[in-house]
Amino acid sequence: MTASEPQPRRVALVTAASQGLGFASADALAAAGHDLVVCARDPERLEAAAGRLRAHGVEVAATPVDVADATALEGLFGLVDERFGRLDVLVSNAGGPPPGTFADLDDAAWQRGFELTLMSAVRSLRLAVPRMRASGFGRLVVIGSSSVRQPLPGLVLSNAYRPALAGVVKSLAVELGPDGITANLVSPGRIDTDRVRSLDAGRAERTGRSVEEVRAEAEASIPMGRYGEPAELGAAVAFLASEAAGYLTGQSLLVDGGLVPTLP
Numbered sequence: 047m048t049a050s051e052p053q054p055r056r057v058a059l060v061t062a063a064s065q066g067l068g069f070a071s072a073d074a075l076a077a078a079g080h081d082l083v084v085c086a087r088d089p090e091r092l093e094a095a096a097g098r099l100r101a102h103g104v105e106v107a108a109t110p111v112d113v114a115d116a117t118a119l120e121g122l123f124g125l126v127d128e129r130f131g132r133l134d135v136l137v138s139n140a141g142g143p144p145p146g147t148f149a150d151l152d153d154a155a156w157q158r159g160f161e162l163t164l165m166s167a168v169r170s171l172r173l174a175v176p177r178m179r180a181s182g183f184g185r186l187v188v189i190g191s192s193s194v195r196q197p198l199p200g201l202v203l204s205n206a207y208r209p210a211l212a213g214v215v216k217s218l219a220v221e222l223g224p225d226g227i228t229a230n231l232v233s234p235g236r237i238d239t240d241r242v243r244s245l246d247a248g249r250a251e252r253t254g255r256s257v258e259e260v261r262a263e264a265e266a267s268i269p270m271g272r273y274g275e276p277a278e279l280g281a282a283v284a285f286l287a288s289e290a291a292g293y294l295t296g297q298s299l300l301v302d303g304g305l306v307p308t309l310p
């Protein structure tokens with residue numbers, strides 16, 4: 047390629063991207079000019095999301111995949127190869143694990159949480175790395191949770207598996223530095239998505255309060271005084287995926303309006 051030839055657009059794969067934080071990440075990457083591969087389970091909602099992403103003028107391939115299914119995940123990376131022949135950015139996202147206290151969880155629930163929250167990311171990272179090594183550029187971004195810093199009441203699966211993800215990301219940052227590949231974790235506090243609204247509804251039901259009361263109490267605990275917007279998390283993901291973020295790796299970034307009171 048000569049200097050005058052246009053650079054091909056970078057290609058990003060965003061998993062679990064038909065709504066919420068996955069969609070917001072894909073949307074920010076599309077706005078920054080990435081071609082995209084996206085997945086989620088429900089085909090109709092996914093296709094509607096793909097249509098909104100195409101409005102940015104980029105190529106978007108969308109296919110229904112359950113990220114907890116190892117074989118389907120391999121097929122998703124096959125689609126990336128087939129459709130674009132390169133992968134520059136992975137945003138590994140998944141649906142949240144079901145709420146539950148320790149007493150609520152049997153072996154089957156632990157196993158499902160392991161596959162959904164930890165192994166979907168581990169497998170996606172494993173599939174992404176060789177594709178990025180081939181080009182000497184890569185941005186790995188894993189969506190976590192504020193539970194990586196502070197356990198959340200009634201979300202024991204998140205409290206157990208998200209910190210494990212933080213360990214994976216930090217290990218990868220060390221291993222992949224020489225290849226020019228960065229690995230970072232982006233952790234939401236309370237961003238206004240269906241997931242958070244449904245957790246609020248569950249808490250309201252358990253405590254006999256209205257959803258509005260539960261939300262007001264949660265908002266009052268956030269220094270910014272409100273839930274975040276999905277686009278506010280998407281912007282952080284797009285920055286970490288950019289050329290400009292090339293020296294930023296192994297970080298665990300909270301997007302939480304100041305919610306978690308620990309030192310950074």
Ligand SMILES: NC(=O)c1ccc[n+]([C@@H]2O[C@H](COP(=O)([O-])OP(=O)(O)OC[C@H]3O[C@@H](n4cnc5c(N)ncnc54)[C@H](OP(=O)(O)O)[C@@H]3O)[C@@H](O)[C@H]2O)c1
Pocket residue numbers: 061062063064065066067068085086087088089091111112113114139140141142143162189190191192234235236237238239240241242
């Ligand atoms: N929102 C927050 O403030 C917050 C805070 C802490 C952690 N998180 C975590 O961030 C992640 C995203 O949360 P969100 O708030 O964006 O959730 P959301 O609004 O419920 O959206 C989840 C998205 O993931 C897809 N999805 C769910 N399970 C999937 C699976 N097994 N395979 C493929 N796609 C799947 C859903 O589509 P389908 O249902 O069609 O598959 C949907 O597109 C979750 O892991 C959540 O626990 C969020």
